[in-house]
Amino acid sequence: MLRTVLPGVWTVPACLACAIALLSVRGTWLPGTVRRGLFWSSVTVQALAVAETLPLVLLTLFGPAGWAAHAWSGAPSDARDAVTVSAPWMSGTESAPLVLVAVAAVLALTFRSGARRPFALSGALLLAWSAALPLPAIAQLPYAAALVAHGAITVAVLAAAAYTSATVDHPPAAGRRAPLLPTTALCLALLGSLHLVALSLASEAATLAVLATLTAVFASAAALHKETNLRAVTTATALVYATALACATGVSLGWQPQHIALLVLVVPAVAAVLAPRFGDRATTVSTEVTGAVAGLLAIDLATAELPVLALVLALCGVIAAGTAVREDRRRVGHAAAVLFVLAAWVRLAAWEVGAPEAYTLPVTVPALLLGYVRRSRDAEASSWTAYGPGLSVTLLPSLLAVWGDANWLRPLLLGSAALAVTLVGVRHRLRAPLVLGGATLILVALHELAPYIAQAMGAVPRWAPPALAGLLLLTLGATYEQRLRDARRVRDALGRMR
Numbered sequence: 001m002l003r004t005v006l007p008g009v010w011t012v013p014a015c016l017a018c019a020i021a022l023l024s025v026r027g028t029w030l031p032g033t034v035r036r037g038l039f040w041s042s043v044t045v046q047a048l049a050v051a052e053t054l055p056l057v058l059l060t061l062f063g064p065a066g067w068a069a070h071a072w073s074g075a076p077s078d079a080r081d082a083v084t085v086s087a088p089w090m091s092g093t094e095s096a097p098l099v100l101v102a103v104a105a106v107l108a109l110t111f112r113s114g115a116r117r118p119f120a121l122s123g124a125l126l127l128a129w130s131a132a133l134p135l136p137a138i139a140q141l142p143y144a145a146a147l148v149a150h151g152a153i154t155v156a157v158l159a160a161a162a163y164t165s166a167t168v169d170h171p172p173a174a175g176r177r178a179p180l181l182p183t184t185a186l187c188l189a190l191l192g193s194l195h196l197v198a199l200s201l202a203s204e205a206a207t208l209a210v211l212a213t214l215t216a217v218f219a220s221a222a223a224l225h226k227e228t229n230l231r232a233v234t235t236a237t238a239l240v241y242a243t244a245l246a247c248a249t250g251v252s253l254g255w256q257p258q259h260i261a262l263l264v265l266v267v268p269a270v271a272a273v274l275a276p277r278f279g280d281r282a283t284t285v286s287t288e289v290t291g292a293v294a295g296l297l298a299i300d301l302a303t304a305e306l307p308v309l310a311l312v313l314a315l316c317g318v319i320a321a322g323t324a325v326r327e328d329r330r331r332v333g334h335a336a337a338v339l340f341v342l343a344a345w346v347r348l349a350a351w352e353v354g355a356p357e358a359y360t361l362p363v364t365v366p367a368l369l370l371g372y373v374r375r376s377r378d379a380e381a382s383s384w385t386a387y388g389p390g391l392s393v394t395l396l397p398s399l400l401a402v403w404g405d406a407n408w409l410r411p412l413l414l415g416s417a418a419l420a421v422t423l424v425g426v427r428h429r430l431r432a433p434l435v436l437g438g439a440t441l442i443l444v445a446l447h448e449l450a451p452y453i454a455q456a457m458g459a460v461p462r463w464a465p466p467a468l469a470g471l472l473l474l475t476l477g478a479t480y481e482q483r484l485r486d487a488r489r490v491r492d493a494l495g496r497m498r
Helices: 008-027 032-070 079-083 096-110 117-132 135-139 143-167 180-200 204-224 228-252 257-264 266-277 281-302 306-324 332-350 356-377 383-403 409-428 431-459 464-478 480-496
Strands: none
Touching (some): 008 096, 032 096, 032 180, 079 135, 096 117, 117 143, 180 228, 228 257, 266 281, 266 306, 281 306, 306 332, 332 356, 356 383, 383 431
């Protein structure tokens, strides 16, 4: 009947009004089964009415994502063109916001108390936000006015999240779970901000203005409100939008990606400064993680040019070293050391340096110094722990280079260094320098003597090597007990070393 007398755009609202009217029978004299049947009939019609609005809401929400493929191509004429980038507008859906607002009011007024109250308020907030989302497109507001309207919606929902997080009671049964209503409002604020960014991609000026505004809004929310979950999320979001603003600013200025990386590094630097100032662990961790991700993005952008990449790695190392100064972040010092080493290696690669010692010695010297400091503080510390890594970093790559090097300088220098390390191990009774230095010295000597041994083996008769091997086995067998005692003494001597 309604469809025959009303325009198509008002059919669903009229059916919804009839469904809402059925709720008035809950307190009447009708039997309970009849009241329950009418109640569920009303709920079904309301659910169908909300489902009827979903295509418009989804088009408005996800339609602007199409601007990612046409970024900064020019501002559209109005809000409707801004959301219909890759899909046509749905005519006859202009009454959708009225339907959503009506159902939101029913939810808020029906469940005024009880355990279902938080779920009803969260649903009402979601429906109200969904009703406000397509309003600029329905009214065909100018593009700039639509951006302002969506920005106001995002700020309002974020303010609702802050207000409800401060006023909603935390029941003991909830444990550590966040209240539902503030969480819903915060999620809607994040989703609305992403929608706003997607809308702004049509225009260069709009993108920069929106990213700057969102950075300031979320940073202000983090600074004004002390609730842990809200501040952790808003701080991380502000840093994310600050990173996006840095990238967009660099692109707007016509910079190359490796130069934009230097601008992005401002974000991890700010994060490292702000992180220890928060009083709660959640906000500190979220700030540090977001700053670390921004640092990785800067490193990725700088890979196009090796000198700039070396500079970016060094600056990241400085930020990590500054973080490691804090008592609870000492382990970040390892990351700082790795970043400094990588920066040095990238710089050497940019200079086209091919000698492995140029890469390994800057690592070996600090590692040996740290090992010496540890041994001076703890005389019982193993030499493998203190000196093993530092010695291995240089001796092993240089040894591999020696076996492929026909010149005499590297074997001479490596053999001299290995001899010095071996003598130091013997003098101070340190197992790691003795074993590593001695093994390196033997292998270098074999490499240098190999041509002469091969030449000598070619000059002697063929029966001489088997005869010498048999004589050696005979000698070892005759003095087996003595050799076994010698091996045990060597083992015991090494076991007494540190």
